Amino acid sequence: MADQKIAFIGLGKMGIPMSQNLIKKGYSLTVYNRTKDKTKPLADAGAKVANSPKEAAAGADVIVSMIADDTALHQVSIDPNGAFEGAKSGAIYIDMSTVSPGASAIVDEAAKKKGIKYLRAPVSGSTVLAAAGTLTVFASGPKDAYDKCVDVLGCFGQKVFHVGTGEEARYLKLVMNMMVGLTSAMTAEALTFGEAGGMNWEQMIDIVGASVVASPLIGYKSAMLKARNYAPAFTAAQMAKDFDIMIEAGRSKNIPMPMTALIRQFWATMMATGKGNQDFFSLVQVLEEMAGMKK
Ligand SMILES: NC(=O)c1ccc[n+]([C@@H]2O[C@H](COP(=O)([O-])OP(=O)(O)OC[C@H]3O[C@@H](n4cnc5c(N)ncnc54)[C@H](OP(=O)(O)O)[C@@H]3O)[C@@H](O)[C@H]2O)c1
Structure with missing residues (x-):
């Protein structure tokens, strides 16, 4: 379903190759990174660049984040300039970072209040596999949202699993x-x-x-x-x-x-x-x- 509009937040060692794979598969992409310089390779490849997670999320069907830690997770999702402020009701938020089950549960509560479907989808494999699109991806969260995002997750890895409806993937x-x-x-x-x-x-x-x-x-x-x-x-x-x-x-x-x-x-x-x-x-x-x- 390359017709889904995607926002990608976090262009670090993993986020750059992962977002590049979305572009290669034909998705329309808006990216955000705290340090703006790192958006250049994506802008060169045709992505739009947003000035905040909130701006990136506006109009997106699916918002993906790949950020450092619990603090970053909250900053890019639930904080005032976070993606949840810009996201439409019914949007799907997928965080693929390695963060704590506790911080993730706070995001889950906020997502439910906003009518956003929240998938936790951390990955196994490092930068080489991220570039090759061969990470292993395991997601937990609402199954209907997972079913809608199997193709998006398939851009990152060939082995993609749904492992539960809560924090199981964490x-x-x-x-x-x-x-x-x-x-x-x-x-x-x-x-x-x-x-x-x-x-x-x-x-x-x-x-x-x-x-x-x-x-x-x-x-x-x-x-x-x-x-x-x-x-x-x-x-x-x-x-x-x-x-x-x-x-x-x-x-x-x-x-x-x-x-x-x-x-x-x-x-x-x-x-x-x-x-x-x-x-x-x-x-x-x-x-x-x-x-x-x-x-
Ligand atoms: N590297 C791996 O092999 C690997 C494998 C599997 C999973 N992971 C997990 O994937 C996640 C990303 O890893 P990585 O290697 O890509 O890390 P990284 O290279 O350090 O990139 C971290 C990203 O998070 C952003 N960030 C950090 N703090 C932020 C904040 N407070 N607000 C907004 N953005 C913030 C950084 O933005 P700036 O550019 O502005 O610093 C950068 O885009 C981590 O949770 C990591 O544990 C990594």
């Missing part, structure tokens, strides 16, 4: 990032151990990648690990934000999460030692430093 995203974050810590510790034992760095990563512990995630990260190129697809600071959301959601339900709590300390270490804006898989540098093997 929890599922946190489940995945918990496993992703813990994988990076496990990998960092094990590789440092192997290196200290004399294993050739590149050969070790290749053989791990061909072994029973291989995973798509370790596969995506093996080239950057071998090259020690820690340009971020997803930063340690972003992972810290997600771990904080998990720990708070777990605390509120009395769910023990000892490993999550422990690994949160490593994201703090990275941020305190100037590595917060590196890719989270560069946690291996911290383990190497702790082992006296500074690289």
Whole structure:
């Protein structure tokens, strides 16, 4: 249904390629980003540029956001200049960011008051998959709204799921990032151990990648690990934000999460030692430093 008018809010590392995919699929697009410079590639590709989320949402059938965190979610949706002030009744709002179930529930209440249909649709996969349109998308919220947006969501990923009518997708995203974050810590510790034992760095990563512990995630990260190129697809600071959301959601339900709590300390270490804006898989540098093997 490329006749739906779309507003896209948040042109960060993920939002730029995701919104470009909407244009490629023929959607009429209005974009908003807090830092206006970043709208240029979209304007060049034919998107209209709005001066506020409110202005972007005016007349849109579907409003999509891909922003940093809980604060940004509220600023772009429910605040006075937010999308809900400009949106028509019956519009569908899809937030695809990783935010807390609590902040999301506040948006849900506001959406219901305004007659806006609210889908939470976080994604699994990083910038490379966002560019390829092959993210995994899991949505929760009203099923009729989901059915109307399957084609829009299909621009971002080929695997698209409806997982519930409330905050389920927020929890599922946190489940995945918990496993992703813990994988990076496990990998960092094990590789440092192997290196200290004399294993050739590149050969070790290749053989791990061909072994029973291989995973798509370790596969995506093996080239950057071998090259020690820690340009971020997803930063340690972003992972810290997600771990904080998990720990708070777990605390509120009395769910023990000892490993999550422990690994949160490593994201703090990275941020305190100037590595917060590196890719989270560069946690291996911290383990190497702790082992006296500074690289
Ligand atoms: N990167 C990944 O691999 C990945 C994968 C899956 C999910 N995610 C999640 O997707 C979301 C976006 O990630 P990203 O990597 O694209 O982040 P990013 O590059 O840091 O971009 C963040 C975006 O949010 C905007 N923003 C931040 N604070 C704002 C505020 N207070 N008001 C309005 N806009 C605000 C930024 O605007 P400015 O340009 O003005 O700063 C930017 O457009 C995050 O929730 C992240 O956890 C990321």
